[in-house]
Every structure is written in C-alpha cells, then in structure tokens.
Amino acid sequence: MARNAIKHGLLAREVVITAGDGKESSEEFDALVGQLWEYYEPVGVVEELLVKTIANGWWRKARVLRAENGEIRKRLDTLAMDRKLRNSDKGNRDLALSQLPSLLGAEILAGQLVLTKDGISDAREARRDFHKNLLGLESMTGLLQIAKSEIARDGYISRNIRHRIYHAFLGWDYTFALACLASSPPEAKKADRPSEKVADEQSVSEQTDKEHAALIAAAIDSRLKKISELKRNVTKREDLARDAEARSFSLPPADATDKLLRYEAHLDRQLYRAMDQLERLQRRRQGENVPPPLNINLGRRR
Numbered sequence: 001m002a003r004n005a006i007k008h009g010l011l012a013r014e015v016v017i018t019a020g021d022g023k024e025s026s027e028e029f030d031a032l033v034g035q036l037w038e039y040y041e042p043v044g045v046v047e048e049l050l051v052k053t054i055a056n057g058w059w060r061k062a063r064v065l066r067a068e069n070g071e072i073r074k075r076l077d078t079l080a081m082d083r084k085l086r087n088s089d090k091g092n093r094d095l096a097l098s099q100l101p102s103l104l105g106a107e108i109l110a111g112q113l114v115l116t117k118d119g120i121s122d123a124r125e126a127r128r129d130f131h132k133n134l135l136g137l138e139s140m141t142g143l144l145q146i147a148k149s150e151i152a153r154d155g156y157i158s159r160n161i162r163h164r165i166y167h168a169f170l171g172w173d174y175t176f177a178l179a180c181l182a183s184s185p186p187e188a189k190k191a192d193r194p195s196e197k198v199a200d201e202q203s204v205s206e207q208t209d210k211e212h213a214a215l216i217a218a219a220i221d222s223r224l225k226k227i228s229e230l231k232r233n234v235t236k237r238e239d240l241a242r243d244a245e246a247r248s249f250s251l252p253p254a255d256a257t258d259k260l261l262r263y264e265a266h267l268d269r270q271l272y273r274a275m276d277q278l279e280r281l282q283r284r285r286q287g288e289n290v291p292p293p294l295n296i297n298l299g300r301r302r
Helices: 002-007 026-040 046-077 080-097 118-130 134-154 159-169 176-179 184-194 195-202 208-246 256-284
Strands: none
Touching: 026 046, 046 134, 046 256, 080 208, 118 176, 159 176, 176 208
16 A cells, blocks of 8 residues: 555655646656556665656656746747837837937927937937838828828928928938928929019919929839838848747747756756666665765865
8 A cells, every 4th residue: 555655646746736827747647657667667665766756857857848848938929029019119219200300400499309419319310210110111101192192182292291201201212302392382482482583483384383293293103112112021021030030039048048957957866866776776686786886076185
C-alpha cells in the first residue's frame, strides 16, 4: 500500500498544477511515472523514490519549454496590434506636427504660439515622413479630393485647404505644394498685385482661369495616382517589417532566457544526480562493485 502510494500519489500533488489557467494533467504525469517505473523496475523504497524524483525532473523540464513558448507568444500574439498602435501614434503625431506653421512665412502671433527649436525640428521631420505611413497618405488623399471638388465647383481651392495641402506636401513635393497654395480666387490674385497691374489682370480672360484650374486638377490627379501606389508600397513594407519583427521574436527576451536557462540547469543537476544515484544503487544491488562517486572540488586553494 505504501509503495503504491509512492508510485501514484506521493509528490504528485505537489508537482502537478491541478487548477487555474496553467492546469496540468495528473493522468499524463501518472503515465510518465508508469513508463519510468516499467523502465527502471525499482526495488525498495529508495529506488522507488528516485524514480519519482526522475519523473518530477522530466515533468518540470517540460514546464520550462512551455514557459519558453509562453515568453515567445507573449510578444508574438500582440505583435500585429502593437505595430498598428505604434504606426497610428506615429501617423497622428506627424499629422499634428505637419499642421504647424512653417518656419518661413509663418504668421506667429506673440503669446499665441511658441515654436521651440525642437518643435520646429519635429515639424520638419513630420513633413518629411508624412507620406511614409498610411494615415498620412489617407490624410493627403482626403485633402486632394476636397481640393479637386472645390476646383470643379468654384474654380479654385479654398484658403484653408490650400494651406493644409501646403503643409502636408511641403516636405515631399514642394513644387506641387506651392502650386496649390497659389490656386486662390482670381480676385485675391488681383488684390495681391500692384495697382498698376490691376488693369492688365482684369484683361485676363475667364478661359485662362479655367485652364489654370484644369492644370491644378490634373496635377492633383497625378498626385492621387502616386499616393495610391505609395499606399501599396507602404502596406507591402509594413507586411515585411511585421514578418521580420515576428522572426526576431522567435527567442524569448534576454532576461527571460537567462531565468529559464538557470532554472533548467538547476533541474538538470537534480535530474541527472537522481538518475546516477538510481543506476549506482541498482548495480550495487545486482552485485557489482560500484566505486564511490568522484567529487571534484573546483574551489580556489588558499
């Protein structure tokens, strides 16, 4: 009865997790013990306890592999969402910074807006990177579509949209940004000219204004097509970057790896010590002359 308890009950309730999310199978542990019992055929309580110690060692080593798997999955399972959040944060930051007034020609009222040196640098960087993420490209697409509809309706781009396009495209397509900024109402153009040129400006035919609007609309169509290609490239690049990052997560983090290796090394020492002790006991029981184990002290001599 006592030995049956050793085989099927003693220590099992301590090594097997029987509740919670990490619940383990007592039946699988009993099957492992049974296989080891059959392999070693222990005789006497000491050999039986050593078989159980060996079973515990292998069971806990399997747990190390599960822990390693969990450390890897902990990052992989949230990778897609984490990247979306990072890209969204970057895109929103670039979108906000791109709307700051440009350093040249900006009208900054005292006390209302203060741009630090770092703020100016961030704004310039945001303009350069604006077309490198989907959020920025979607924003550009929306602005151009609004501008195109305004040209079709009014023959020019409204002041608000002109300035927003200018800041969005300034770091990527400077010529186009200036062309859109200049697409103001004919009256505004005249008002900006010296008085002696007003008469000449008034002689410009309506057909010329329509041709100018058509050129801007054609330029917008060209940029919309280019943005569509950029969206495909950005999506492909993001897929490649996500795959590369997933591959880099194929190993646990360094701190987790160190902890797992130290724990596994501790289990290995216990496991192989028990296996060695059991083998020596069985050989001695079978009449072999087994010398005592060799202990080597690697400590420094004084």
